[in-house]
Amino acid sequence: MGIELDVKSFDDALKILSKDYKIFAPIRLKGKGAFSDTDLVTYGEISSYRDIELSEKSRYSPKEIIYPITQTLFYFTEDEYKEPEIDNKGIIVFLRPCDANSYLKLDNIFLKNGPYEDNYYKRLRDKVKFFVIECTKGFSTCFCVSTGSNKFLDYDVFFRFDNDRITCDVKNDEFSYAFSGKEVEFTPEFIEKNEIEVNLPDIDKISQNLEYVFNHELWDEYTKRCIACGRCTVSCPTCSCFSMQDIFYKDNPKCGERRRVWASCMVDGFTDVAGGHSYRQKYGERMRFKVMHKIYDYKKRFGTTMCVGCGRCDDVCPEYISFIKIVSKVTDVVER
Known part of the structure; x- marks a missing residue:
């Protein structure tokens, strides 16, 4: 009822x-x-x-309600720290x-x-x-x-x-x-068929051909097309990468706060490490990392795809790169 x-x-x-x-x-x-x-x-x-x-x-998406874009984790002085009230x-x-x-x-x-x-x-x-x-x-x-x-x-x-x-x-x-x-009388209803259908790849077949998928030329296209703006990951409801920032106050440099701030595997600087090294410098490599995490790595660990099929990444991309088409390409490669 x-x-x-x-x-x-x-x-x-x-x-x-x-x-x-x-x-x-x-x-x-x-x-x-x-x-x-x-x-x-x-x-x-x-x-x-x-x-x-x-x-x-x-x-x-509504993810920033529980996972804010910028979130103060704690305030600190020389001697102590304190978490903010909520x-x-x-x-x-x-x-x-x-x-x-x-x-x-x-x-x-x-x-x-x-x-x-x-x-x-x-x-x-x-x-x-x-x-x-x-x-x-x-x-x-x-x-x-x-x-x-x-x-x-x-x-x-x-x-x-x-x-x-x-x-x-x-x-x-x-x-x-x-x-x-x-x-x-009321019975909740749910969508049963989208305008678009996506054939997700079998993760067991990916595992059997991982090196082949990893090195496939399909990723080269996105080195040329992607501009590494990160809009796809910001709009995505399940992307969760972040970085840490320590903010020191000008009036008292010995006090400050530590913040968690959204980051993106698609943008420059995300893979920078000590010594001036950086991984996944090619944009196609970053695209591969993001896509494979959504449809393979996450599913292998948790039993379900990370992507929920909202289509926001396709909606916001300024270069009209379609996540849907990338997944379809991966499926074709795996099946072949």
Whole structure:
């Protein structure tokens, strides 16, 4: 059974929930797009139904809600250090199934990728409640069905937005107090077929032919085409590379803070090491590293592809490089 809401009752629920939660959803920022007089669709805090952008895919994913672009890990002096306080409120995120699944991919990286959990990630991640938006059509560059990220059943509340008619399924009783309305028959639906289908390579076949795939000429194309801007990794909901920065205060150089800052395997300087050496200087080599991590290395370790098929990397690339086509090429090479 579900609950049918009108816009007012939905906004009333948001108002009730905002006392204990910060609420995020896709929003439209007027005039903030990459080109003049264009808008930017990204994630931000909302307070009403009209704030939510449902007609267009967000350029950026919701990962920065729990994995900030710049995050202060601790403040330090000569004698001691202190971790920053975090907001006591919980976090509600309205997101589509692919993005909800991307949080699970990040969990593997930050919480299950060795003997220790990343506490800075975990204390934000533990606050998250999933308010999943029904998505049955997708967008032109989506291929979530191919990656198995088209469904997400471990939601707290599931929403169907049909113009101003809203239906929800409250699975987590923790939120039942906020939603009231007419009870109706309701079964969540998920997309079953994208416009694009991607044939992912068999990882066992890659393992058997790893050196051949590694040295294949297909990567040379991207040495010529890629400009190493890193937009694909910034927009990606599962890319998780970072670097560390120690910031020393001008008024007291013996005090400062350590920050974690997003980085990218695609940009210059990422593989620089002591002694002036640098690995993967060719852009095609970087592309190989990124792609193989998404479809091979990660799957070999965690049993699932890292990519969720959101298609954002294809949407934002200024050189029109298609991740979808690269994966298809790898599959063809492996099958041959």
